[in-house]
Amino acid sequence: MKDAEGFDAFYAGTNRRLLHQMYAMTGNLADAQELVQEAYARAWQRWSTVSTYDDPQAWVRTVAWRLAASRWRRTKTAMAAMVRHGPPADTPEPSIDNVALVAALRQIPEAQRRAIVLHHLSGLSVAEVAHETHSPEGTVKARLARGRAALAELLADSTLASPEGSHV
Secondary structure, eight states: OHHHHHHHHHHHHHHHHHHHHHHHHHSOHHHHHHHHHHHHHHHHHTHHHHTTSSOHHHHHHHHHHHHHHHHHHHHHHHHHHHHHHOSOOOOOOOOHHHHHHHHHHHHSOHHHHHHHIIIIISOOOHHHHHHHHTOOHHHHHHHHHHHHHHHHHHHHHOOOOOTTSOOO
């Protein structure tokens, strides 16, 4: 417990300063937040060692900076690959049916949505869905039934139809 209290005190005393420093270094607040968060997560994993350093804050800042540099290298490599191979092929716009389905899926409970996607879109059996979701098969069957009923109602209410006139 002492380690957790020590880390909490360290984090509370240094996180804003490090965030501001990384923001100044990267020029992007969202990136700085992600980098600092990851650096603190790594510090926590090694806290028994990092806490003994003369300047643990410098360790976290260095880790955050190295993470930023790694991102930039990956981006540079990706840009070079795109120049070499050209941009990716155009991706067709999603069909109206797909948009309606995704919108409907967003409206049903997460457990039902996950069961529907794993079973119907990923092709897993009920037993496989049960295993992956750590749920009894009966629960998965109930989620599938309720999810399908909810989707049917939501999609029936949808005014969206594909250009060919078929409904989702």
